Amino acid sequence: MFVVYDVIAMFLFAWALDLRALGASGTVPVLTFMVVALVPLAYALHLAGQRENW
Amino acid sequence: MPDPVTQLIQLVTSTYFLEIVVFPGLISIAILGAFFTWFERKLTARVQLRIGPLYSSPVGGILQGFADIIKLLFKELIIPEGADRFFFIMSPVTALIIGAALLGLIPFAPGVQIANVDVGLPAFLAIVTLSPTLVLLAGWSANSKFPFIGGLRALFQQTAYEIPLWLSALGVVMITGTLNLTGIVQFQQNNGWLILPQALGAVLFIVTSTAEMERLPFDLPEAESEIMMGWQAEYPGPLFMLVQGPAFIKLYAFAALFSTLYLGGYLGPAIIPPIVWFFLKTIVIIVAVMLFRSTFPRVRLDQLLRQGWTTLLTLSIVNIVIAYLIVIGVPSI
Numbered sequence: 001m002f003v004v005y006d007v008i009a010m011f012l013f014a015w016a017l018d019l020r021a022l023g024a025s026g027t028v029p030v031l032t033f034m035v036v037a038l039v040p041l042a043y044a045l046h047l048a049g050q051r052e053n054w
Numbered sequence: 055m056p057d058p059v060t061q062l063i064q065l066v067t068s069t070y071f072l073e074i075v076v077f078p079g080l081i082s083i084a085i086l087g088a089f090f091t092w093f094e095r096k097l098t099a100r101v102q103l104r105i106g107p108l109y110s111s112p113v114g115g116i117l118q119g120f121a122d123i124i125k126l127l128f129k130e131l132i133i134p135e136g137a138d139r140f141f142f143i144m145s146p147v148t149a150l151i152i153g154a155a156l157l158g159l160i161p162f163a164p165g166v167q168i169a170n171v172d173v174g175l176p177a178f179l180a181i182v183t184l185s186p187t188l189v190l191l192a193g194w195s196a197n198s199k200f201p202f203i204g205g206l207r208a209l210f211q212q213t214a215y216e217i218p219l220w221l222s223a224l225g226v227v228m229i230t231g232t233l234n235l236t237g238i239v240q241f242q243q244n245n246g247w248l249i250l251p252q253a254l255g256a257v258l259f260i261v262t263s264t265a266e267m268e269r270l271p272f273d274l275p276e277a278e279s280e281i282m283m284g285w286q287a288e289y290p291g292p293l294f295m296l297v298q299g300p301a302f303i304k305l306y307a308f309a310a311l312f313s314t315l316y317l318g319g320y321l322g323p324a325i326i327p328p329i330v331w332f333f334l335k336t337i338v339i340i341v342a343v344m345l346f347r348s349t350f351p352r353v354r355l356d357q358l359l360r361q362g363w364t365t366l367l368t369l370s371i372v373n374i375v376i377a378y379l380i381v382i383g384v385p386s387i
Contacts, residue, residue, distance in 0.1 A: 002213040002216075002217070005217050006216060006217055006220070009217050009220040009221055009224070010176075010220070012221070012224055012374075013176060013220075013224060013227060013233070016224050016227040016228040016377075017227060017231060017232070017233060018231075019228050019231065019378070019381050019382070020231055020381060023382065024382050027378070027382070034371075038371075041363075041367075045363060045364060
């Protein structure tokens, strides 16, 4: 999980660099990408909270 | 073609060579390292109502750091039985080189920067990412229980802080539109310091970078009261000095990066030279991180992992949203 989200963070730098040029329209794919990435994370944290096993 | 002696003289008097060897390179790092070792001990002592170093010079033991260096250099070099000698020695040496490389990316003043690269910010963070691997290698190569536990702790700790560290710096990139550290400073010259619009990012950055530096309250890989200095436990005198070196250099480099990202780097009223501004800001950050050590108790590993993956990550995403709203503005519905 760490490796996946670490790589995602790198991808976001490419988006951030051109944010002004991309504007609001360029945000939709990134937002979709982040939602898709964060839903499994939320589920994983939910399971971890249930087990009290961190 | 000039003769070899002339070539050598040209090399040692070139600006590039002086920057690497004298300032902001190796000699200045060594002197500052010895000074800040003393300063941290004195500051911590003052917070804890003690006196601290006193006898190594007429002025409050200010030469204590240099005395420690001399003492450690003359100790016997003992390699533990069964240790992997190559990795045991090379890990701290490589950590020292990596630490020095970090400072090469920092703009200390206009024109005073060893390497002005276009991707300075991610390069800095990527180089830093190597540190926990070296800690694990050092802990494993010692062939001893506590160092290995310390190395494993360093890797676990990395999974908690690294993503929030990168994401906290992302807000600065979104606002400035550059990865170049000099470019980030120049942006602040025209638009003001980023500490105001990126206050949350700055707090996240200093918390996660403290975890990266393995300083209290996040010094789990060392944790002298739990695992006897962890991965550093088996290092003898001269190598122990090499182990301590990168710890200070990372503190110095992260404080310098914080000043660059959020406090305008070398910018300030012209009455004081830019380089003095830079050091004033950097020293303030160093003192703040040193005060963490005297103020907060050490967190547990499970607490760090939990907070890293929940609180810090969530706040990092909030910080990205704040940066987005600053750049694009609130979308009309």
